Amino acid sequence: MIDLFETKPKPVPITKDMVRVAYRKVQSNKGSAGVDEVSLDKFNENLYKNLYKIWNRMASGSYFPEPVKEVIVSKLDGGKRKLGVPTISDRIAQEVVKNYLEPRFETLFLPQSYGYRPKKSAHQAIEEVRQNVRQYAWVIDMDIKSFFDEINHELLMKAIDKHVPEKWVKMYIRRWLEAPVQTKDGLVYRDGQGSPQGGVISPLLSNLFLHYVLDKWLEKTFPTVKFVRYADDVIVHCVSEKQSHYVLLEIKKRLTDCKLRLSEDKTQITYCQDYRRESRKDYPKKFDFLGHTFKPMTKKSKRDTGVFLGFDCEMSMKSRTRIIGEWKQLNFCRKSTYSLQDLAKMLNAKSRGIINYFSKINALTLERLFRHLDYRIAKWVKNKFKKLRSYQKAYDWLRDVKLSNPRMFVHWSISKF
Numbered sequence: 001m002i003d004l005f006e007t008k009p010k011p012v013p014i015t016k017d018m019v020r021v022a023y024r025k026v027q028s029n030k031g032s033a034g035v036d037e038v039s040l041d042k043f044n045e046n047l048y049k050n051l052y053k054i055w056n057r058m059a060s061g062s063y064f065p066e067p068v069k070e071v072i073v074s075k076l077d078g079g080k081r082k083l084g085v086p087t088i089s090d091r092i093a094q095e096v097v098k099n100y101l102e103p104r105f106e107t108l109f110l111p112q113s114y115g116y117r118p119k120k121s122a123h124q125a126i127e128e129v130r131q132n133v134r135q136y137a138w139v140i141d142m143d144i145k146s147f148f149d150e151i152n153h154e155l156l157m158k159a160i161d162k163h164v165p166e167k168w169v170k171m172y173i174r175r176w177l178e179a180p181v182q183t184k185d186g187l188v189y190r191d192g193q194g195s196p197q198g199g200v201i202s203p204l205l206s207n208l209f210l211h212y213v214l215d216k217w218l219e220k221t222f223p224t225v226k227f228v229r230y231a232d233d234v235i236v237h238c239v240s241e242k243q244s245h246y247v248l249l250e251i252k253k254r255l256t257d258c259k260l261r262l263s264e265d266k267t268q269i270t271y272c273q274d275y276r277r278e279s280r281k282d283y284p285k286k287f288d289f290l291g292h293t294f295k296p297m298t299k300k301s302k303r304d305t306g307v308f309l310g311f312d313c314e315m316s317m318k319s320r321t322r323i324i325g326e327w328k329q330l331n332f333c334r335k336s337t338y339s340l341q342d343l344a345k346m347l348n349a350k351s352r353g354i355i356n357y358f359s360k361i362n363a364l365t366l367e368r369l370f371r372h373l374d375y376r377i378a379k380w381v382k383n384k385f386k387k388l389r390s391y392q393k394a395y396d397w398l399r400d401v402k403l404s405n406p407r408m409f410v411h412w413s414i415s416k417f
Contacts, residue, residue, distance in 0.1 A: 012058065012059055012060075012061060012166075012168035014055060014058045014059045014096060015055075016051075016052075016055050018096050018099065018100070019051050019054055019055045019058070019092065019096060020051065021099065022092045022093075022095035022096040022098075022099060023047075023051055023092050023095075025095050025099075026040075026088065026091045026092050026095055026200070027040060031085070031088075031091065032071075032085060033069075033085075033087070033088065034066060034068070034069045034085050034086050034087030034088065034090065034091075035066055035067050035068070035069045035087060035182045036066060036087050036089075038087060038088055038089075039088070040088060043088045043089075050089065051092075053089075054089055054092055054093055054096075058093055058096065058172070061168060061171070063093060063172065063175075064175060065086065065087075065090045065093070065175055065176055065179045066086070066087045066089070066090055066179070067179055067180045067181060067182040067187060068084035068085065068086055068179055068180070068181050068182065068196045068198075068199070069084070069085040069086075069087075069181075069182050070082055070083070070084060070085075070181050070182060070183045070184075070188075071083045071084075071085050071198070081197070082149065082197070083196070083197050083198040084181060084196020084197060084198045084199055084202075085196075085198050086179075086196070086198070086199055086200070090176075091199075091200050093172070094176060094199060094200035094201040095200050095201075097169060097172055097173070097201060098200055098201045098204050100169065101164065101169065101204065102118070102204060104163060104164075105163065105204060105207070105208055106118065108163065108208075108211060109207060109211055109215070110211070110215045110216070110219065112128075112215065112226075112227055112228055112229055113207060113210075113211065113215055113229045113230075114128075114228070114229065114230045115203065115207065115229065115230040115231030115232075115233070116203035116204070116207065116231060117207070122230060122290045122291075122357075123357075123360055123361075125228050125229075125230045125289075125290060126289065126290055126292060126313065126361065128228050129228050129235050129289055129294065129313075130294075130312060130313060132226050132228070132235075132237045133237070133272045133294060133311050133312075134274075134310075134311065135237075136226065136237035136238060136239060136272070137239075137240075137271060137272050137273075137277050138237070138238040138239070138240060138241060138243070138244040138269065138270070138271060138272070139235060139236065139237055139238070139244075139269070139270040139271075139272055139287060139294075140235070140236040140237075140238065140244055140247060140248050140251070140267070140268075140269055140270075141235060141267065141268050141269075141270055141287040141288075141289070142233075142234040142235070142236065142251070142262060142267050143233075143262065143263040143266035143267050144232045144234070144255065144260055144261070144262060144263070145260075145261050145262060145263040147206070147232040147260065148194065148195055148196070148197035148202065148206065148232075149193070149194045149197075150193050150194065150259065150260055150261075151193060151194060151195045151205070151206065151209055151260075152192065152193050152258065152259040152260075153174075153177050153178075153190075153192045153193060153194075154192065155209070155213075155258060155259065156177070156195075156205060156208070156209050157170070157173075157174065159208050159209060159211075159212050160173060160205075160208065163208075173201070173205070176195075176199065176201060177190065177194075177195060178190055179196075181196070193259070203231065206231065206232065207231070210229065210232065213254070213255070213258045213260065214227075214229065214234065214251075214254070215227075215229065217254055218236070218251075221250065222247055222250075224239065224243075225237060225238050225239070225243070225247060228289075230289075230290055233289060233290065235287075235289055236248075236251070241269075241271075244269045245269065248267075248269065268284055268287065269283060269284075270283060270284045270285065270286065270287045270294075271283035271284070271285060272285075272294070272311045273285055273296050273309075273311065274296060274308075274309050274310050274311040275308045275309040275310070288316050288318065289313075291315065291316055291318075291319040291357070291358070292313040292314060292315060292316055292319075292361060293313060293314060293315070293316040293317065294311065294312070294313040295311070295312075295313070296309055296310070296311055297309075297310055297311070297312045297314070298310075299312065312362075313361060313362070314361065314362040314364075314365045315358050315361075315362065315365040315366070315369070319358070320365075320369055323354060323369065324369075324372055326350070327347075327372070327373060327376060330346065330347075332346060332347075332376070332380055333376055333379045333380045333383060334383060335380070336380075336383050336384045338380075338384075340401065340408070341408070343377065343380065344408050344409050347373070347409065347410075347411075348409065348410045351370075351373070351409070351410040351411040352410045354366070354369075354411075355410065355411065355413075355414065359414070363414060366414050367414055367415060367416065370411040370414055370415035371415060371417065373411060373415070374395075374398070374411075374415055374417045375391075377398065377409075378391055378394040378395050378398060379391075379394070381394035381397055381398060382394045385397070395417060398417070399417070
């Protein structure tokens with residue numbers, strides 16, 4: 001627990017410019033208010049005063065974080081995910097330390113780690129898995145259970161001690177780790193574990209933790225296997241069935257030693273079957289990674305000699321279900337007071353993000369997905385205009401709009417109706 005009467009350390013080398021840079025990053029990422037209910041707009045009303053207060057307290061060692069606001073979101077599998085939302089001031093303070101440490105930690109991390117790192121992306125991680133499944137027939141699809149809730153503070157601080165000699169940095173990191181969580185039932189204090197998923201510095205700390213728990217350990221213990229990690233999503237590629245079972249067993253032991261555990265019902269060994277490999281009916285033939293499903297797929301030959309069975313990926317059914325569910329929640333079909341321009345403004349930002357993420361792998365699945373969106377827009381047309389009471393008339397009307405203004409809806413660059 002935080003000692004409110006601990007002795008102040010010596011002044012720390014935090015400049016006003018470091019705080020200003022951190023603020024600009026937090027502002028660009030937006031985000032909701034924390035326990036103090038101060039939004040970015042409200043924070044900006046007294047911007048200079050608020051930034052000066054953060055700098056003054058951090059530079060003098062008298063900065064203490066507010067409790068973290070618990071926000072519970074639903075998962076696709078029906079479960080719940082607990083997010084910890086710091087206040088705007090605490091996010092800026094965390095960004096200061098993150099910017100200070102990140103260049104140092106980047107020299108440590110392995111190239112197989114992609115999550116929340118500069119010049120690294122989910123697309124790069126997906127592409128490496130695509131290349132690996134062509135060479136390795138066996139995959140361990142791992143799911144670390146409640147990872148952010150169960151990071152052990154003692155082991156994490158041990159890793160930090162190895163690379164961070166500055167006492168003021170370690171002091172602030174410990175204060176963030178030990179900050180209580182504000183739930184609807186009151187304050188909950190952390191019992192030596194957990195880093196709030198939603199905090200600015202949590203991804204950097206989790207990468208350092210898993211760098212030693214998994215990355216370096218896998219590289220040293222199993223040099224013949226390949227792996228790809230994006231935050232706590234890990235794919236391990238093995239050369240044989242026997243090796244995959246042995247590696248999975250050793251990973252379980254390693255995680256247990258490091259106070260973590262695998263989710264048994266979500267961790268599996270997958271056989272990556274393609275035309276070069278014999279059929280195996282006793283193993284799953286597909287796995288999900290970063291919103292995509294890897295599975296046997298019919299592929300067109302580059303020499304135009306026909307098709308063959310390959311192992312590749314496309315948008316997962318979970319991703320499709322989640323996106324369609326978000327469209328349904330908007331319930332715009334019944335908002336007849338909207339204009340078509342209003343509808344486009346509502347939908348385009350989300351559609352642009354979907355296209356940017358999923359079109360790099362397989363655009364055909366996007367075409368099928370956006371047919372559903374066009375159907376819902378046609379339903380809105382039916383409800384708004386009395387003369388267009390059939391779907392056929394609604395689609396005809398939309399086709400005329402598309403001919404005259406093909407860029408009104410971002411997804412019209414992909415959908416065909």
